[in-house]
Amino acid sequence: MFGTRIGAVRPAAALSLATACVLALAACSSSGGSSSDGPSQAATGAQALAGQTITVYSGQHEQTVKALAADFEKRTGVKVDLRSGDEAELANQILQEGKASPADVFYAENPPALTVLEEQGLLAAVQPDTLKSVPAGDSSPKGDWVGVSARTAAFLAAEGKPADTAPPASVRDLAKPEWKGRLGIAPSETDFAPIVTRMIKTDGADATKQWLLGLKANAKSYDSNESLSAAINSGEVEGGVIDHYYFYRLRDEKTAAQTHAKLHYFTKTDPGALVDVSGAGVLKGGKHQQAAQAFLAYLDSAPAQTLIATSESYEYPLVAGVKGKAELPALDTVGQVASAADLGDGKEALQLLQDTGLLA
Amino acid sequence: MSTPHSARSADSPSPLPRWRAAGLLAPLAFAIVAVVASPLAFVVVQAGQAGWDQAQRLLGRPLIATLLWNTATLAAAVTAATAVLGFGAAYLVERTDLPGRRWWTVALVLPLAVPEFVRGYSWVSLFSSVRGYWGAVLVMTCSLYPLVFLPVAATLRRADTAAEEVSRSLGRGPLATLWRVTLPLTRPALAGGALLVSLYLLGEYGAFAMLRFTTFATAIFTQYKLGFDAASAAQLTLVLVALALLLVLLEAGCGRRGRVARRGAVGRRAAAAPLGRWKLPALAALAALVGTAVGVPLYALGYWLVVGSSTTLPSASVLSAALTTLGYAATAALVATAAAVPVALYGWRRGTRLARAAERAAYLTRALPGIAVALSVVHFAIRYAEPVYQQPPLLVAGYVILFFPLALTAVRAALAQVPPGVEEVARSLGTPPLGVLLRVTLPLVLPGLGAAAAMVALTAGTELTATLLLRPTGTQTLATQFWVYTSGLAYGAAAPYAALMTAMSVPPVLLLTRRTLGTNSRTEDSR
Numbered sequence: 001m002f003g004t005r006i007g008a009v010r011p012a013a014a015l016s017l018a019t020a021c022v023l024a025l026a027a028c029s030s031s032g033g034s035s036s037d038g039p040s041q042a043a044t045g046a047q048a049l050a051g052q053t054i055t056v057y058s059g060q061h062e063q064t065v066k067a068l069a070a071d072f073e074k075r076t077g078v079k080v081d082l083r084s085g086d087e088a089e090l091a092n093q094i095l096q097e098g099k100a101s102p103a104d105v106f107y108a109e110n111p112p113a114l115t116v117l118e119e120q121g122l123l124a125a126v127q128p129d130t131l132k133s134v135p136a137g138d139s140s141p142k143g144d145w146v147g148v149s150a151r152t153a154a155f156l157a158a159e160g161k162p163a164d165t166a167p168p169a170s171v172r173d174l175a176k177p178e179w180k181g182r183l184g185i186a187p188s189e190t191d192f193a194p195i196v197t198r199m200i201k202t203d204g205a206d207a208t209k210q211w212l213l214g215l216k217a218n219a220k221s222y223d224s225n226e227s228l229s230a231a232i233n234s235g236e237v238e239g240g241v242i243d244h245y246y247f248y249r250l251r252d253e254k255t256a257a258q259t260h261a262k263l264h265y266f267t268k269t270d271p272g273a274l275v276d277v278s279g280a281g282v283l284k285g286g287k288h289q290q291a292a293q294a295f296l297a298y299l300d301s302a303p304a305q306t307l308i309a310t311s312e313s314y315e316y317p318l319v320a321g322v323k324g325k326a327e328l329p330a331l332d333t334v335g336q337v338a339s340a341a342d343l344g345d346g347k348e349a350l351q352l353l354q355d356t357g358l359l360a
Numbered sequence: 361m362s363t364p365h366s367a368r369s370a371d372s373p374s375p376l377p378r379w380r381a382a383g384l385l386a387p388l389a390f391a392i393v394a395v396v397a398s399p400l401a402f403v404v405v406q407a408g409q410a411g412w413d414q415a416q417r418l419l420g421r422p423l424i425a426t427l428l429w430n431t432a433t434l435a436a437a438v439t440a441a442t443a444v445l446g447f448g449a450a451y452l453v454e455r456t457d458l459p460g461r462r463w464w465t466v467a468l469v470l471p472l473a474v475p476e477f478v479r480g481y482s483w484v485s486l487f488s489s490v491r492g493y494w495g496a497v498l499v500m501t502c503s504l505y506p507l508v509f510l511p512v513a514a515t516l517r518r519a520d521t522a523a524e525e526v527s528r529s530l531g532r533g534p535l536a537t538l539w540r541v542t543l544p545l546t547r548p549a550l551a552g553g554a555l556l557v558s559l560y561l562l563g564e565y566g567a568f569a570m571l572r573f574t575t576f577a578t579a580i581f582t583q584y585k586l587g588f589d590a591a592s593a594a595q596l597t598l599v600l601v602a603l604a605l606l607l608v609l610l611e612a613g614c615g616r617r618g619r620v621a622r623r624g625a626v627g628r629r630a631a632a633a634p635l636g637r638w639k640l641p642a643l644a645a646l647a648a649l650v651g652t653a654v655g656v657p658l659y660a661l662g663y664w665l666v667v668g669s670s671t672t673l674p675s676a677s678v679l680s681a682a683l684t685t686l687g688y689a690a691t692a693a694l695v696a697t698a699a700a701v702p703v704a705l706y707g708w709r710r711g712t713r714l715a716r717a718a719e720r721a722a723y724l725t726r727a728l729p730g731i732a733v734a735l736s737v738v739h740f741a742i743r744y745a746e747p748v749y750q751q752p753p754l755l756v757a758g759y760v761i762l763f764f765p766l767a768l769t770a771v772r773a774a775l776a777q778v779p780p781g782v783e784e785v786a787r788s789l790g791t792p793p794l795g796v797l798l799r800v801t802l803p804l805v806l807p808g809l810g811a812a813a814a815m816v817a818l819t820a821g822t823e824l825t826a827t828l829l830l831r832p833t834g835t836q837t838l839a840t841q842f843w844v845y846t847s848g849l850a851y852g853a854a855a856p857y858a859a860l861m862t863a864m865s866v867p868p869v870l871l872l873t874r875r876t877l878g879t880n881s882r883t884e885d886s887r
Contacts, residue, residue: 096738097742359582
């Protein structure tokens with residue numbers, strides 16, 4: 001008979017069900033209107049910023065940004081709530097949030113993510129002094145976001161293979177028939193499209209399309225730069241185009257003895273020798289405009305740039321006078337900065353990548 | 361209280377024509393379905409914003425046909441393979457004299473404890489040849505067959521064996537009985553499991569990307585990642601929704617013939633069919649299946665723990681991330697299960713088309729890519745629930761919306777075992793409606809509720825995409841920490857998080873197995 005059993009179970013079941021239902025309703029049924037107009041801190045001076053909290057959406061290497069945020073907090077007293085994620089997902093999130101976004105700063109990995117927000121009018125103008133601290137070409141031509149650090153595209157080759165002993169001088173070579181079956185690419189990565197965009201500028205859309213078709217015929221396609229680096233290191237493919245820092249991060253993880261790949265840079269003027277900038281912008285709808293601007297100013301200050309230059313992310317600083325890691329070749333010897341104006345929002349490159357079937 | 365639905369019930373074949381509590385149940389069920397199906401509304405509205413021209417450009421590409429073909433053939437192959445493996449394994453442990461059946465039952469469910477992103481990654485890092493279509497079929501089959509195995513095994517364990525015994529006594533051989541009697545008996549369970557498998561395959565992206573196999577979901581992802589274009593992504597997503605609708609209708613067609621409820625007084629275990637000389641091959645097959653599905657991910661995890669030079673002693677943050685993960689997974693499990701009860705109960709009590717349609721709509725979100733669901737929650741929450749935006753309840757709501765179909769399946773399966781008429785009996789004895797629910801119906805489905813909660817906890821504990829988008833700023837779960845390290849190539853540092861996630865998944869897997877199969881046969885016999 002189930003009389004006794006049920007008696008024992010009932011109170012617990014009823015309680016948990018009731019609690020859960022209340023929770024569900026609380027979570028599901030919205031609480032009506034939104035109360036968006038909280039008190040906006042009208043800070044007047046640098047001291048007034050202390051005690052504020054800004055929210056930073058970051059698509060950048062988390063360990064480095066954490067160190068930067070901690071240092072900024074120490075210097076200004078402004079607390080940083082760091083929200084790390086994939087830069088594209090964060091940009092999509094901000095697009096859905098619109099003006100109500102809780103983000104004060106968006107720190108991206110590539111210019112297109114920032115340019116898309118700029119086009120939607122979601123970014124505020126960066127303070128002129130901050131813009132002046134880095135070369136003009138490293139920031140948005142409209143001045144809505146500022147460059148912070150840089151990396152360069154290069155060719156990673158499996159050690160000892162023909163791709164390593166006779167590396168390509170130009171990224172254009174990789175579409176030639178002799179590379180058939182030897183290459184890997186990661187076309188769905190946000191780092192790859194800028195190379196395509198640059199190539200459209202230098203060689204024209206038709207030539208770029210032919211180049212992409214050649215690449216498609218020659219290369220295996222990988223889902224990420226991480227997978228591609230691993231595939232090159234294991235000799236699964238002979239080589240591929242990748243940002244320089246993936247090599248150093250791979251080496252740190254695998255140890256030098258276990259690293260069977262070598263980095264080769266393209267000729268400095270080649271479209272493949274693309275220096276890509278990571279930048280940051282202030283959200284127009286953010287409630288802490290001054291503190292957010294202060295964070296951007298900090299990112300392009302000497303202490304922050306030194307932190308970036310010495311961190312395990314192996315990126316290049318942009319501010320003059322701050323030296324990069326000693327083992328990295330000087331940035332101006334290995335590539336040219338792709339100006340934000342040239343990179344745009346990357347939609348033309350996306351279209352070509354889709355037309356050629358490199359991307360779905 | 362009279363609603364349009366309860367008014368209609370007079371001319372519908374409802375088991376409880378004058379059930380007054382239905383007046384409350386119907387609106388509650390519809391409200392819950394409205395919330396968990398909200399991502400569908402989001403996708404439709406967004407798709408409309410992109411316009412017809414863009415839809416034509418996107419869908420008119422020659423590649424689209426290839427991608428649809430890839431998705432369809434992959435879903436067909438994996439669903440078929442999981443059905444065969446799931447049914448075969450369930451038959452072996454429930455109907456034969458296979459040695460160590462109890463042990464095998466648990467081992468066969470263990471692949472569910474392996475986090476999603478570890479599955480794909482472990483295969484790719486160990487075998488460079490596991491790629492493309494067949495690689496995807498292999499990895500997905502190994503990961504997903506427990507979704508079929510569990511419900512089929514549960515059905516076999518509970519079902520009255522009389523029909524099978526009659527079949528044998530009438531001279532049908534074991535194979536003929538298996539095909540003509542046992543298999544049809546498990547049809548609802550098979551169909552339900554297959555539906556979950558196939559819906560999941562429609563929206564999955566990450567594992568296929570690692571395996572270098574492009575599906576329709578890849579195209580959706582491209583629009584989000586490189587186009588920053590949620591509207592175009594939504595147009596493509598609608599195609600997946602249409603496919604999901606087809607699958608849901610298909611399941612409704614072949615999985616719902618009759619109830620599984622035992623009508624006889626006593627449920628007996630079947631006399632075990634002797635395997636004879638097939639005993640060794642059967643053992644070898646199960647060992648191969650478990651060894652592949654559990655062994656490969658475990659080996660990869662161990663490898664990274666030992667070899668990765670970034671491996672450090674897990675810091676205190678591992679502990680706090682584990683507690684956070686546990687808290688969210690448990691809360692989401694409770695809420696999702698509680699939300700599934702009214703919907704399943706409504707569909708069970710009233711066989712109306714409307715009730716079944718509501719129930720099925722809840723399944724469609726399972727086919728949406730995780731990012732679409734997460735962005736939908738962002739979209740609605742920031743407009744209509746701003747106080748909880750990026751607060752803990754938002755992440756819980758995200759998990760509930762994502763994994764509601766899992767909870768619903770388990771609760772439905774439990775309700776299907778309740779003999780029809782018990783509620784009427786209790787009512788006729790003078791118990792008030794709420795009393796009937798709390799003292800009769802819920803206790804009968806309690807094991808099913810446990811299974812539902814375990815299933816949701818298991819999946820929510822390893823979720824990444826929605827977690828990154830919906831978590832309170834600064835909150836770290838094991839999955840987000842794993843992601844932080846792997847995206848910096850520090851697999852050694854990431855490994856402890858993945859290992860802990862796997863270890864923490866084992867108790868829910870055990871609970872799921874026990875609750876789904878039921879270890880206490882006395883409670884069943886007491887009816």
